[in-house]
Amino acid sequence: MLANPIKEIKDSLAKIRPYIVKTPTFETLSFGQQIDLKLEQLQHTGSFKCRGAFNSLLDNEKAKQGVVAASGGNHGAAVAYAAQKLGIKSHIFVPELSGKTKIELIKRTGSNLTIVPGTYAEALEAANNHQKETGAVSVHAYDSRETIIGQGTLFCEWENQGLEADTIIIAVGGGGLISGAISWFQKRKKIVAVEPENCPTLNVALKKGKPSSVAVSGIAANALGAKSIGNICFSLSKENQIESLVISDDDIKSAQRLLWENHRMFVEPAGAAALAAIISGKYKPKIEEKLAVLICGANPNTIPEF
Structure with missing residues (x-):
């Protein structure tokens, strides 16, 4: 774990509050069960970054x-x-x-x-x-303490908004966002990592026991396309035994389409990746397990044609 992250994340949220959007949460039953969505695609520049x-x-x-x-x-x-x-x-x-x-x-x-x-x-x-x-x-995109603490403010904010989920499902690229989640929740909630099969850096690292280079391609590569998982994320994920799932590009496209059809949300592939794990059945929740999904980005290359 990062040393003493809770107070640092709280202090960071107070520091950056004048500059960021307190993004809304949204409960939906449109995907087969109740899911608490955090709409971080409404953040300045369209992502949690x-x-x-x-x-x-x-x-x-x-x-x-x-x-x-x-x-x-x-x-x-x-x-x-x-x-x-x-x-x-x-x-x-x-x-x-x-x-x-x-x-x-x-x-x-x-x-x-x-x-x-x-x-x-x-x-x-x-x-x-x-x-x-x-x-x-x-300013590193994911493998620095300052970046990770900043991303951790999202989860502090979410809990302040009444988050009750048992499990948080998060898309992973280099690992800054999920590192912030791990640092904030401190094992109080289950955290599930989701990656595209064409750039599964954390999944490969956990299997090999160390960060390893992967080939990068696929529809989410310009957001989740790190060649290797960050060292901090790998250490935190290994220590906390984070569950790692891999999804296909078709799974992501389906999640994008359903977000549009059900809620009129246009998001980029990375923004739909976490939800895709549920819709595709790659993540199978237990009976009465409460789920939360982060919609992390809204900057698609073009407006998709469904």
């Missing part, structure tokens, strides 16, 4: 000299947005597979933007080189 970005930049004197971040898109948009609001210069590196919606979000902030051939791993390498050359403060 603003929480970690603001937590990393607020009260950071070094960041005033400039920040750099690598991202599949959502983290970059969040860092660029937070930097703009705080009057800080930013430079964002994204891979060429990033969707145009996310790229446009970054451009709107006035941030410097570099599109890098390859995947997130190549964008991260370019961002690290920039950091060494310029001395800019690096």
